[in-house]
Amino acid sequence: MTTTSAEGARIEIRGLTKHFGHFVAVDDLSFDVEPGRITGFLGPNGAGKTTTLRMLLGLVHQSSGTATIDGHRYVDLPDPLGTVGAALEATNFHPGRSGRDHLLVLADAGSVPHRRVDELLELTGIPAAARKRAGEYSMGMRQRLGLAAALLGDPRVLVLDEPSNGLDPEGIRWLRGFLRHLSSQGKTILISSHLLQEVEQTVDEVVIIANGRLVRAGAMAELHGAPGAVVRTSDPARLAGALRVADVTSTLEADGTLVADTTDLRLVGDVALRAGLPIHGLEPRRADLEALFFELTEGTNRNEEGANR
Numbered sequence: 001m002t003t004t005s006a007e008g009a010r011i012e013i014r015g016l017t018k019h020f021g022h023f024v025a026v027d028d029l030s031f032d033v034e035p036g037r038i039t040g041f042l043g044p045n046g047a048g049k050t051t052t053l054r055m056l057l058g059l060v061h062q063s064s065g066t067a068t069i070d071g072h073r074y075v076d077l078p079d080p081l082g083t084v085g086a087a088l089e090a091t092n093f094h095p096g097r098s099g100r101d102h103l104l105v106l107a108d109a110g111s112v113p114h115r116r117v118d119e120l121l122e123l124t125g126i127p128a129a130a131r132k133r134a135g136e137y138s139m140g141m142r143q144r145l146g147l148a149a150a151l152l153g154d155p156r157v158l159v160l161d162e163p164s165n166g167l168d169p170e171g172i173r174w175l176r177g178f179l180r181h182l183s184s185q186g187k188t189i190l191i192s193s194h195l196l197q198e199v200e201q202t203v204d205e206v207v208i209i210a211n212g213r214l215v216r217a218g219a220m221a222e223l224h225g226a227p228g229a230v231v232r233t234s235d236p237a238r239l240a241g242a243l244r245v246a247d248v249t250s251t252l253e254a255d256g257t258l259v260a261d262t263t264d265l266r267l268v269g270d271v272a273l274r275a276g277l278p279i280h281g282l283e284p285r286r287a288d289l290e291a292l293f294f295e296l297t298e299g300t301n302r303n304e305e306g307a308n309r
């Protein structure tokens with residue numbers, strides 16, 4: 001099934017594989033990226049993210065499988081500029097040319113009006129800086145310029161390789177808001193990162209790969225696991241009993257904390273009060289995403305020596 005509506009465009013990856021000689025960089029990878037969602041494409045360094053994105057954009061030829069955008073291979077897209085915008089590397093700008101000139105050249109090549117360039121420089125927060133030579137740009141400014149270039153044709157699909165690289169915390173916050181705004185317009189957004197935590201608050205969906213293979217795909221919320229309340233008290237067994245009477249199941253952890261299967265912290269507090277038990281700590285349960293990501297991708301950084309222990 002392919003989406004061909006004028007609104008959203010879906011990315012479909014099916015059995016995508018890339019060999020470099022005997023080395024399998026991407027191995028039978030399949031996943032979808034939906035419109036109106038921000039999808040994080042995650043995996044350790046060397047997992048095969050960039051190679052996958054390059055195949056999607058027709059820059060590298062796959063060994064087998066397919067990668068389509070709005071039902072077409074990139075090379076067959078009737079309107080590539082208006083369909084997909086990509087920023088794969090933030091370093092390929094001519095150092096002697098200003099950022100604005102760089103965008104103007106791209107705009108001319110794609111018959112995009114010059115006012116769109118200035119509009120995008122405003123939107124990406126570099127209107128003044130873009131008049132300087134690109135060689136003097138910080139990594140963060142190059143990222144913003146790359147984003148502006150990707151958005152020139154107002155594409156329905158945005159593909160960004162490690163867009164947070166080189167951004168300071170304020171820049172990351174800005175990028176998050178910016179991408180949220182674009183996705184609320186129905187755009188399909190795929191961003192890669194080697195750090196789950198970096199995109200945790202940005203993405204709705206995750207596709208996690210390791211050694212070129214899919215290890216997990218689904219909603220970000222699912223990674224957090226079932227919601228719960230972590231409570232510490234003087235007598236957890238007695239609190240568990242009191243909670244049961246209030247129709248709330250719970251589990252006693254080895255460290256003496258009680259995890260109640262509810263998001264209603266107030267209810268847990270009230271039950272404890274009625275049972276005459278002191279509350280030493282009460283908070284929503286949060287998954288340890290760093291540990292989970294490591295578990296899913298453990299020892300698979302193929303760019304580091306001894307990674308495949």
Ligand SMILES: Nc1ncnc2c1ncn2[C@@H]1O[C@H](COP(=O)(O)OP(=O)(O)OP(=O)(O)O)[C@@H](O)[C@H]1O
Pocket residue numbers: 020023025043044045046047048049050051052194302303
């Ligand atoms: N042209 C090439 N020839 C040989 N091997 C390659 C080539 N391009 C990539 N590779 C290898 O394929 C693997 C996947 O690389 P890729 O750049 O896709 O990973 P990545 O997940 O994007 O990693 P990073 O986060 O470091 O960019 C790596 O081990 C890399 O060395």
